[in-house]
Amino acid sequence: MPEVIFPGPDGRLEGRYQPGTRPRAPVAIILHPHPGTMNNHIVHMLYNAFTKRGFSTLRFNFRGVGRSQGEFDNGIGELSDAASALDWMQQFNPEAQITWVAGFSFGAWIGMQLLMRRPEIKGFISVAPPANLYDFGFLAPCPSSGLIVNGANDEVVTAGGVQKLVDKLKTQRHITITHEVVEGANHFFEKEMVELQGLVENYIDARMAALPR
Template sequence: MPEVIFNGPAGRIEARYHHSKAQGSPIAILLHPHPSFGGTMNNPIVHSLYYMFVQRGFSVLRFNFRGVGRSQGLFENGAGELSDAASALDWLQAHNREAKICWIAGISFGAWISMQLLMRRPEISGFISVAPLAKHYDFSFLAPCPASGLFVNGDKDTVTSPEAVNTLVTKLKTQKGIVIEHKVMAGANHFFQDKIDDLTKICAGYLDKRLAREA
């Protein structure tokens, strides 16, 4: 899990990267929760999903948004972080030019940024959106959603209510062939305290199903 530093729009970006040795391996990028509330690329959910992708033969990148850890710049609450994510995906693709499968996963604030990047990058073929801040941020740009994916949230989430996430998923317009799945975890709060292993199993099951189907 080597540390990597690459250039972003606001200066250097700090990241961790696993490179799969298999030729043409799929790639995945992970986006962390809100920096103002302690979100970093070392968030336990980010860390767990990172290794979930590694175990399935992906080349995987997680990184700190601007102003977090050793990443330069200042937090911008959206536009800047989206630019950081685009630069991270550019870097990942430059090091995996033969990859034909590209996934993105975001947690909380990172879920909002990840879905914006999904709309801008048609090469992204699947997504996992964990605890999206449906009450705090506008997701109306997802009309239609360009790729199939999974939303997961907890029924004890007091940051964004389950009703808000359900409303978001219900409103999503999908294109032909696009399927949006939604899982609500019983007993889980916004941070999936004591539930991260269960969350990872849900995400892994969905990813395995998608990979088998696309194979």
């Protein structure tokens, strides 16, 4: 997983990038929580889930985190960082036909906003999206199918808040929202990482298998 430094809107951004294993490989970008870094264990799991399946995969530190320049910007600048990261990825993967975004907590919120702005994103994974802390009203309508996972005992992101978001998204046509609740799991899935990983990997496999050959 080679270290990369690429230009962001407010200075250099630090990341880890794994090229795809085949021509025209799909692309995935992984977004971290706040506070947190690209080395967060859930972010790392998401990154590995995509790299193992041959995706060109990038995880990176938002502005002001690690060696990334700039300062925390309450989501506005971080969304610009994510867009710049995707632009950078596309320079090296111009023929990629499929793009995914995955994020944990704050990163899930940023990822869903990126999804609304970039029509090439066809799949998403949101782990513990903070629907009780941030406004997800911009998902009108949500343009892509995806997976939402939360812990039943999450002390940061309320299960009810996530359920309201899921219920709203499931009323929309032409997309499918898969929702999984991990019983006993807190915000960090400390004892349920194996189960979380299985849900993520099974979802990616199912979506990729359904694509036309």
